[in-house]
Amino acid sequence: MLSILKNTWYAAAYSHELGEGTLARTLIDQKAVLFRDSHGEAAMILNRCPHRFAPLSAGRIIDDTLECPYHGLRFNRDGECVLNPHSKTKAGLPAANIRAWPLLERYGIIWFWPGDPAKADPALLPVIDFLEQPDDYAVVRGLLHVKGHYELVVDNLLDLSHAAFIHPQFSGGNYTPEQLLAATTQRLERGDRWITNHRIRSGLGPSSAHVGLFGMDPKVVVETDTTMTWHPPAMLDFKLGSWEVGQPRESGAHIPQLHIITPETEFTSHYFFVNGRNRRRDEPEVDQALLDFFDMAFRQQDEPMIEMVQENMGAVSDINELNPILLATDTAPVSARRMLADLIARERAEEATASLNAPRAPAEMAH
Ligand code: FES
Ligand SMILES: [Fe+2]
Incomplete structure (x- = not known):
């Protein structure tokens, strides 16, 4: 069963994916359809008409409503059936x-909130510094579909020791995994609702992206920051940058990133990644080169590995059920999994208490 934290924001789609038409997407085991009203405001409702279960995404957007393509019921952004063409008055049908x-x-x-709508507070979305500074960073975006449980993708991002083995291009390809790991120091910091894995590599050369795209001298010795902050359930704020040893951090080439994983089903995930850069911001060919670079890393290297791992786990989505061996580099992913499990357990306990305390309907009380 898909176990998730409900009272939190998840990514549904990029803004640019939702134009004048509808967008159908399965999110957390629910078929959803997104559309924009006449003010351009996004809405998301169930993509299944309750009459004969037609997909509303195949319908038309009319007057801020979505019309079912089969028999014409119309739904507004709140999911209310506001027009029934088969009644004399054309009035809405609340039962639908x-x-x-x-x-x-x-x-x-576009973020959605799968939990209690009364708790959907925009202030609960974590602040991502580089995306607050659009003048300082150019941004490219990508979306992958991964055949694996969403926490396997989080594990991958919180334990970057894998980079030495499956992303040799990050280090310019000049070092052995042993040299890379020996040059890297890690420190874990925990908040009440976040975990940061500080990770600095010192004394080696820059990555191939820093050399090829940002003109760093491959022979210069750099500090490389690969610090990852996890926000539950599956949002990662990644500081990736290199600067010459002895120079200020700001002098370097920085490629900060936001990675967000939204479960599609128990065994499949949507993987959104947003990459910023503080150098060569106005050059479209650098947009493409970075997309190619990350396509190589995420789609051709990480994604197949995560899929093979899920394949090897069979029909199990929680890796802890299979008693994995733990290494020193697992501290961050293990801590994140524990924190998420605690948050989910707390949320379930609160739900159970709330339903016990909820006033019962008069009919129920009569029996
Ligand atoms: S299936 Fe939607 S109105 Fe009939
Ligand atoms: Fe990776």
């Missing part, structure tokens, strides 16, 4: 109301 999700559009991403 469907689920709608609270949305938030920020950082070029």
Whole structure:
């Protein structure tokens, strides 16, 4: 079963994916459809008409509503059936109301809240520094579909020791995994709702991207920051940058990134990545070169590994059920998994208490 934290923001789509038409996407085991109203505000409702279960994504957007393509019921952004063409008055049909999700559009991403709508507070979306500074960073975006449980993708990002083995291009290809690991120091910092894995590599050369795209001298000795901050359930704020040893950090080439994983189903995930850069910001060929660089790393190297891992785990989505051996580099992913499990357990306990305390309907009380 897919186990998730409900009262939190998840990425549904990039803003640019939602134009004038509808967008159908399965998110956390629910078929959803996104559309924009006449003010351009995004809405997300269940992509299944309650009449004969037609996909509303195949319908038309009319007057801020979505019309079912099969028999014409119309639904507004709150999922209310506001027009029934088969009744004399054309009035809405409350019995046909469907689920709608609270949305938030920020950082070029449409976020949805699968939990209690009354708790959907925009202030709970973590602040991502580089996306708050659009003048200082150019940004490119990508979206992958991974055949693996979402926490396997988080594990991958929180234990970057794998880079020495499956991303040799990050180090310019000039070092052995042993040299890379020996030059790297890590320190874990925990907050009440975040974990930061500080990771600095010192005394080696720059990555191939820093040399090829940002003109760093391959012979110069650099500090490389690969610090990752995890926000539950699956958002990673990644500081990636290199600067010459002895120079200030600001003098370097920085490629900060946001990675967000949204479960599609128990065994598949949507993987959104947003990459900034503080150098060569106005050059479209650098946009493409970075997309190619990350396509190589994430789609051709990480994604197949995560999929093979899931394949090897069979029909198990929680890796802890299979008693994995732990290494020193697992501290961050293990801590994140524990924190997420605690948050989910707390949320479930609160839900159970709330339903016990909820006033019962009069009919129920009569029995
Ligand atoms: S299936 Fe939607 S109105 Fe009939
Ligand atoms: Fe990776």
